[in-house]
Amino acid sequence: MTDPDPAATRVLVLNSGSSSVKYQLLDMADGSRPASGIVERIGEGEVADHAAALKIVADELAAQGAGLDSPALVAVGHRVVHGGTRFTEPTLITDDVVAEVEKLVPLAPLHNPANITGIKVARRMRPDLPQVAVFDTAFHSTMPEHAARYAIDTATADAYGVRRYGFHGTSHAYVSRAAARLLEREPGETNTIVLHLGNGASASAVSGGVCVETSMGLTPLEGLVMGTRSGDLDPAVIFHLARVGGMSTDEIDTLLNKRSGLLGLCGDNDMREIGRRMAEGDRAAQLAFDVYVHRLRKYVGAYTAVLGRVDAIAFTAGVGENSAAVREAALRGLEGLGVEVDPVRNAVRGSASRLVSSGNSRVAVAVIPTDEELEIADQAYALVTDAAQAPSDWNIPLRNKYR
Ligand SMILES: Nc1ncnc2c1ncn2[C@@H]1O[C@H](COP(=O)(O)OP(=O)(O)O)[C@@H](O)[C@H]1O
């Protein structure tokens, strides 16, 4: 790798998911985003696989006047979901790194293969360009052993890498910092519970900017109720379904990852549709909603105990940013913990970070739009330019951005 051209200030971010590829081109010199887009429904007809999706991404970038051949590019930043215990920092991608990420496929079968395809295609198109992997698991690597370990036989756990890793870390990192900024506090002096509620959903407890606990575990299946994933359950459910239900391991895997959660409870995984059905008095939709918010409330209580003092609860991602009903229901009755949502503030719609707690609430409740792409670009840029500080610290001015 040669020293980066000082005129090259753009980072392309690829966020390859199980059935979509999101991309954004960010100019780190001025914070602009000259190109962005998403290719969805991969594997369903028109877009055969991730390689085909990446080709569409390359064509779309060229059409937006921002082709991959652009000399303004300084790096490509890739979201990689599982980094195991080896990858706890943004990492310059080499053949060896790709091989290690491939070894982690069994721990994230829906996500890592897509990430690897994105890396391979981008490296083939621009072998000269530094490519950086930013791992979902990295932010959670600071969890203390007592939070990361499952209470199973140590030799077995160690032999198979069975421990809690946590995911959505880029989002938890960004949102916990942004929540501190919204409160005009230093991240290092702020304790935050982050609730990332998208299709996948996870909670984290962040103490002074450092993650001390999160709800996802060995894989992105543990924890909260999600769109199609069950989250927590008694592990004996699996033995029962195998022995009594005659189901295979793969069938149970598919059941818990793809046919459970909100979808399993009521047939819909989109919170908007569930809201519409609840308004019509639909009992199954109401139950799905109630199970979802009950689980959330349990985690808020648990993480309050883990943190001791909570300064902020931050809601983010599709459901967290948009569903006032989920926020209100999840935090209802928590006045004893110093949490009080203001119904008027909570009902205001918008795309800016904002407080939704009442003036009396000891704990600030915030809605913070997540920005995984900015966080990935920041980390990639900092790595390739040896910047002493992640540029997000200047991308999020202390006082004015959220006003
Ligand atoms: N206005 C809304 N009200 C309630 N839920 C919404 C709204 N808009 C989006 N969502 C929810 O957000 C989810 C997607 O969140 P998102 O963060 O985009 O997910 P992901 O990145 O995991 O694909 C959808 O499944 C939908 O339920």
Ligand SMILES: CC(=O)OP(=O)(O)O
């Ligand atoms: C790790 C994970 O669950 O990611 P997503 O929410 O994008 O599926």
Ligand SMILES: [Mg+2]
């Ligand atoms: Mg997401």
